[in-house]
Structures are given as C-alpha cells and as structure tokens.
Amino acid sequence: MPCVTHDDAPLLADLMPWSVAPPRLGRGWPAAPDPACLKARWDALMKATGEDREALFQSTRARTPHSAVGRLPGRDGGTERLARASGPCAEPVRVLYAPFDEQWLIPDQRLIDAARPELWRVADERQVFVVEAQGARDGAADGDAGPPLLATSLPPVLRAGRVRPLYRRPGAAEPNLALGLTGHLAARLGHAPSPVDVLAWTTAVARPTPAGLAVPLTGDVDAWERGVAVGRRMLWLMRRDGERPKLPGGRRPYVRAPLPSRPLTVRYDRDEEALLLDEGRVSPVPPEAWEFEAGGVRVLEQWFAARTEAGEPGTLAAIRPVAWPQAWTSELLELVTVLTLLAELRAERVALTSPGLPRPITPAELREAGVLPVPSAARRPASVLDAQEEGPEGQLALL
Incomplete structure (x- = not known):
C-alpha cells in the first residue's frame, strides 16, 4: 500500500498561505500576568513628565x-502622542504571551514596536490562530517538547514562528486555506x-522539516477521522x-499545602508527583507535565518565572502584585492538566x-488538481473594511 512520508508532503506554508510575522512588543512592561498591575504601570507613566516619562517608556528605534x-x-x-497623553489605560486584553502562558496586554499600539494590526483586524470569538513553535522550522524532534504548532483563540504575541489565522476575515469568513483544497479532500x-477539521488534522500531523512544517495528507477515511x-x-x-479538562481517571491537581504569598522557588518531587512552590504543594502533577518543554524550556518553570521574577527597580516592570493572586493558582492547576x-x-x-x-495526497497531485501553487494574493491579507479605524492624532486611517 503506498504511503506518504514527510519528504513527499505539502508544506504548511502552501496549505495555509497567509501568514504574519509574530508581533514584537519591544518592551516588556505593557504585558503582565495580572491586569491590575498593567493599569498601575500606565498610571505611573501618565504621572511622569518629560525625561522621566521617556525613561519609563523605554524607547526603541520603532517607538518613542x-x-x-x-x-x-x-x-x-x-x-495622541504619548509625550502629552493623559487619558485612561486601554482595557487590558488576554493574549498568548508564551507557549501555554496566557497573560494580559495593554492593547495600545503606541506601546508596541510591531503590533501586526492585520492580526487584530481578524481577531474575534470564532478565530483560531496557529503559531509555529520555536524550533519547528529547524527540524527539531519532539522529545519532551510540545507540538510544532500552537493554537489559540487569543491574539498571539509570543516570540515564535509565523502566525497563521484560520480565517482571513472576521466572522469565520474566507478560510485561510489553499483554494480548492477542501474540494479536493x-x-x-x-x-x-x-476548515476546523483541516486545522485539526494539520495540528495533529504537522512535522518539522528543513523546508518548514510539512503536513502529510491522506485520502483514507479512517486515517483522516x-x-x-x-x-x-x-x-x-x-x-x-x-x-x-480532567486527568485520567477523573483526577485533578489540588493545592495540598497552602501557597505562600510570594513564592520564590519551584521544585518537583517525582516520587510524590508534587509541585513545590516554596512550602506550598500542588499534586498530583504527573511527570509528563513537569517535563513538558517548549523551545527547550520547561513550560511550568517558565510560567512560574514570569510571575515571580522581579522587575528592575525604578522601571514600570517592577510594578507587580504584592501577593500571589488566587487566579494564578487556578491557572496553574489547569495548566498542569493541559500539559x-x-x-x-x-x-x-x-x-x-x-x-x-x-x-497519500502528494504535492504533485495537488499541483495536477490546480490546488498548488497558490496565487500570490492568497499570501497577502484580505481587505477588511467593516469598520473605520482611527489613525494618529484622531485622524481617519487610510486602509
């Protein structure tokens, strides 16, 4: 029986042709695991004037x-230009800040070096963004790493590979799939x-190759399902x-010993399947969750560090919660289960x-069917003119 290998599989870049470079924040303080501290950081910025405001802002070549x-x-x-701004903080929004780490962001383009407005233009409750995980284009093996594609319903701002929305327009309109692909399937x-079925298949089978992520396709109904x-x-x-979600057997991790108000260290007790945050204890935490990596870093360690590392004194990043919020504990318990x-x-x-x-459905077959190559227009964003957008200093933006 003929079988398809990754060497003879179409590339993700051809099957989901429109992609966007990942957003680049340029400074860390507009994002945080806690939304209240973001508003406090904004208030501190607004109270500062002149050179003090510029120092707190942390200018780059792209933003001052x-x-x-x-x-x-x-x-x-x-x-209005931040140098003379005095208004309230934009309401923080939930974003995917790092692999499996949902945080909050001040959605103000004045604070972000490269916000990628085309992604925000198509973000809504029906959108799904897929992001190439770090190392996915280098042919990295799975090991303890997560899947090569990350999926989120939130605007992704993580430093990883290219971002591919499932839909090119709001309201789940115009799937970002090669024209004719679903018909051929x-x-x-x-x-x-x-479109969600195609994305689900892609998420399950995508594998790194030197040319980029490959997506083997099949015409076998059982394998597809x-x-x-x-x-x-x-x-x-x-x-x-x-x-x-629940762990196998209906188990769920619980807090077995209260977490301190400001935990400083995280350790893992393999024998007890317990996560130790100073004297606090969470269990059961299966070894698979503790060893789960993204970009060569344990996800749980990275998640904990993002919530406990102190910002440099005198900077806006130093404004953090005074104690560990209960919401973080709930997020940690769910993250253990997800991993x-x-x-x-x-x-x-x-x-x-x-x-x-x-x-197998090979690239040659897709070319013969006219699915490949995709037209160049499919690699560019669609025109989304459903609402007016405000440009600098309140002017109407020209799209």
Whole structure:
C-alpha cells in the first residue's frame, strides 16, 4: 500500500498561505500576568513628565513617546502622542504571551514596536490562530517538547514562528486555506471537511522539516477521522475551550499545602508527583507535565518565572502584585492538566503517520488538481473594511 512520508508532503506554508510575522512588543512592561498591575504601570507613566516619562517608556528605534501611531483595530487605546497623553489605560486584553502562558496586554499600539494590526483586524470569538513553535522550522524532534504548532483563540504575541489565522476575515469568513483544497479532500474522502477539521488534522500531523512544517495528507477515511479526532482534542486543550479538562481517571491537581504569598522557588518531587512552590504543594502533577518543554524550556518553570521574577527597580516592570493572586493558582492547576493530556496524545500523534499514511495526497497531485501553487494574493491579507479605524492624532486611517 503506498504511503506518504514527510519528504513527499505539502508544506504548511502552501496549505495555509497567509501568514504574519509574530508581533514584537519591544518592551516588556505593557504585558503582565495580572491586569491590575498593567493599569498601575500606565498610571505611573501618565504621572511622569518629560525625561522621566521617556525613561519609563523605554524607547526603541520603532517607538518613542513622540511616535505618531494609530489605534489598534477594534481596541480603545488613544492616538495622541504619548509625550502629552493623559487619558485612561486601554482595557487590558488576554493574549498568548508564551507557549501555554496566557497573560494580559495593554492593547495600545503606541506601546508596541510591531503590533501586526492585520492580526487584530481578524481577531474575534470564532478565530483560531496557529503559531509555529520555536524550533519547528529547524527540524527539531519532539522529545519532551510540545507540538510544532500552537493554537489559540487569543491574539498571539509570543516570540515564535509565523502566525497563521484560520480565517482571513472576521466572522469565520474566507478560510485561510489553499483554494480548492477542501474540494479536493472531499473528492478523496467522500465528504467535505470543515476548515476546523483541516486545522485539526494539520495540528495533529504537522512535522518539522528543513523546508518548514510539512503536513502529510491522506485520502483514507479512517486515517483522516483518527487524525481529526486527535487534532480536535489538541485544539480544545490548547484553546482552553469549554469545560475544564480532567486527568485520567477523573483526577485533578489540588493545592495540598497552602501557597505562600510570594513564592520564590519551584521544585518537583517525582516520587510524590508534587509541585513545590516554596512550602506550598500542588499534586498530583504527573511527570509528563513537569517535563513538558517548549523551545527547550520547561513550560511550568517558565510560567512560574514570569510571575515571580522581579522587575528592575525604578522601571514600570517592577510594578507587580504584592501577593500571589488566587487566579494564578487556578491557572496553574489547569495548566498542569493541559500539559499532561497533551503529552499523552504524543504517542497517538506519532502513530498517525508512522510508518506512513495510506492513500497519500502528494504535492504533485495537488499541483495536477490546480490546488498548488497558490496565487500570490492568497499570501497577502484580505481587505477588511467593516469598520473605520482611527489613525494618529484622531485622524481617519487610510486602509
């Protein structure tokens, strides 16, 4: 039976042709795990004047307090130059700040070096962004690492690979898929897959190659349905969508010993399957959750560090919660469960394409069907003119 290998699989860059470089914040203080401290940082910036405000802002070549910048699409940030601004803080929004780490951001383009407005323009409750994980384009093996594609319903601002929205327009309009792809899959599978099905399959089987992420495709109905089922579960876990997940057997991690108000260290007790935050204790924490890595770093350690590392004195980043918020504990418990369940899916992901997929759909077949190559327009953002956008100093933006 002919099987497809990753060497003869289409590239993600061709199947989801529109992609955007990841946003670049340029300074750390406009993002934080706690929204209240972001408003406090903004207030401190507004109270400062002249050189003090400029020092707190942390200017770069791309942004200074004197930069003329428009409003982020769909957000309520101001547009006057920050050097003379005095208005309230834009309401912080939830973002994916790092792999599996949801934080908060002041959605004000004056604070962000490269906000990628085209991503914010299509962000809504039905959008799904997929991000190439760090190292995915280098052919990195899975090991304890997470999947090569991260998925989120939130605006992604993490420093990783390119961002691909599932839809090119708001309201789940115009899927960001190669024209004719779903039709060709329908002809091979006997039914038309939805855009989310294609994304689920892609999330489950995408693998790094030297040329970029490859997405093996199949015309075998059973193999396709297995892959879509695995991918949909991965999407559910990564997007934290709906009911909270549980560990196998219905278990859930709990706080067994109270967490201190300002924990400084995190350790793992493998024998007890416990996460130790100073004298605080959370269990059960399966080893798979503790060892789960993204970009060569343990996710749980990185998540903890983002909430406990002190900012440099005298900077806005030094304004942090005085005590560990209860919300962080809830997020930690859910993160442990998510990482454990994703790790358990790793074997199923590998089995989907090992040793190969039956009834392969190759790039040559897609070229013969006219699906590839994709037109150059498909690699550019669609025109989204549903709402007026405010440019610098309150002017109407020209799109």
